[in-house]
Amino acid sequence: MKRVFMVSLCCAYLFVWGRAVAFAADAPVLTLEKAMTIAKEQHPLLSAAREKVLRVEAKLREVEAGFGPKVDAVLSYSQVKDIPTTKALDPGTGVPIGIVPLGYEKTYAAGLRLTQLLYTGGSLRANRKAAEFEVDSARAEEVRTFQSVENSVRKNFFNLQRAVSKLKVAEEALLLAQEHLRQVEALYNNGVVAKNEVLRVQVAVSSAQLDRISALNTVDVMWKALERATGAQLRPPYELEEPESDYVASPLPENLEQLALASRADLLAMAHLRNAALAYADAAAGQARPQVSLQGEVTRTGDSFFPEDDDWKVMLVAQWRLYDSGEVGSRVEQARASSRELLHNMTDMERQVSLEVSTAQLNLASAQVRIQVAQDQLLSAEEDYRMALKRYTAQVGTNIDVLDSRLALNSARTALVDAVYDAYSGYADLLFAVGLDAFEGKTK
Secondary structure, three states, rough: HHHHHHHHHHHHHHHHHHHHHHHHHOOOOOOHHHHHHHHHHHHHHHHHHHHHHOOOHHHHEEEHHOOOEEEEEEEEEOOOOOEEEEEEEOOOOOOEEEEEEOOOEEEEEEEEEEEEEEEOOOOOHHHHHHHHHHHHHHHHHHHHHHHHHHHHHHHHHHHHHHHHHHHHHHHHHHHHHHHHHHHHHHHOOOOOOOOOHHHHHHHHHHHHHHHHHHHHHHHHHHHHHHHHHHHOOOOOEEEEEOOOOOOOOOOOOOHHHHHHHHHHHHHHHHHHHHHHHHHHHHHHHOOOOOOOEEEEEEEEOOOOOOOEEEEEEEEEEEEEEOOOOOOHHHHHHHHHHHHHHHHHHHHHHHHHHHHHHHHHHHHHHHHHHHHHHHHHHHHHHHHHHHHHHHHHHHOOOOOHHHHHHHHHHHHHHHHHHHHHHHHHHHHHHHHHHHHOOOOOEEEO
């Protein structure tokens, strides 16, 4: 029964393993471009930025509607206790000859009222200009939000590839440690080496197993981070494309700092907001000037639900507030102070942009140099390990030499992985700092 159980268990394991391999073979491959597309379609921050654009566009339409006429339908009903009356006088003698009603006990009125602003001291035009600047600012913020999401996807995608590459390094280290253990055990069984050398290599194998477990966990964490960056579940169904083993430099335009200062969407958004603040100052100042409007009204009144008496009137209304206790002046100063505040923030942001571009350039250049050094180091470490293992097998070298050379080999492989993906991350940071599209070298 025990043998049957073990055979059944092995068959079940092989079946599950085969299904997993088949699924992995059929699973779609997740590339960076695919991850970008998923984020563009599903990330909530992009949807929120688009809704903000729609909101300020609606505000602009509201301001523009102020230039057009307003038509109101007016319906009213009133009832009085006593009908208002007056005495009727004889035109010749002035003697009262009767009583004349001045209204109805129950009065129904229906009419249309037209209002058209003719002159507002420039307030309407200034408000429209401010709303247009706010639309431009929201659109620039939408671009920067997209670039931010794009950069987050790039960085997390590279971090996932880095984690997968380090997992491969950990697996290769485990295989080397296990192979070394077999050789040491063979030497021990033949009485060539002492038991302590076997124990020391067993510790090294356990350490390699722990490193592999840690690397597996890091891969799972990086998958979750990439899902957060894209705003969608990725595993399943996707499998990651093969990680890069080397960095391929991409072309970049010249004068990156000047390009960033001229094209960074967040700088442009702040500049538009400053112009909007200045426009609001003009709009507030316009309220201190005369306001002229044309009003027309057509009404029907009577004592029945469908009144029949027609009346109409047209008015030209001019209003000029002579004293407002400083209300308009305060609004103007608020808007101008806001524009000055934004100007100072822009100056600080320009310095921050210059720092970000310079830092990204230095980090990218440093990573590219490190790649060459790490490649040379890896070649030396591989040869050193090969020689140490061969010397130990021939018993002219020590077990410690093998352990140390394998540790150096793992460190060299890890250093190369870090250098390669530091270069990719540095390139991503440089694109984001300048305000360029992903891998296109173009501004939004």
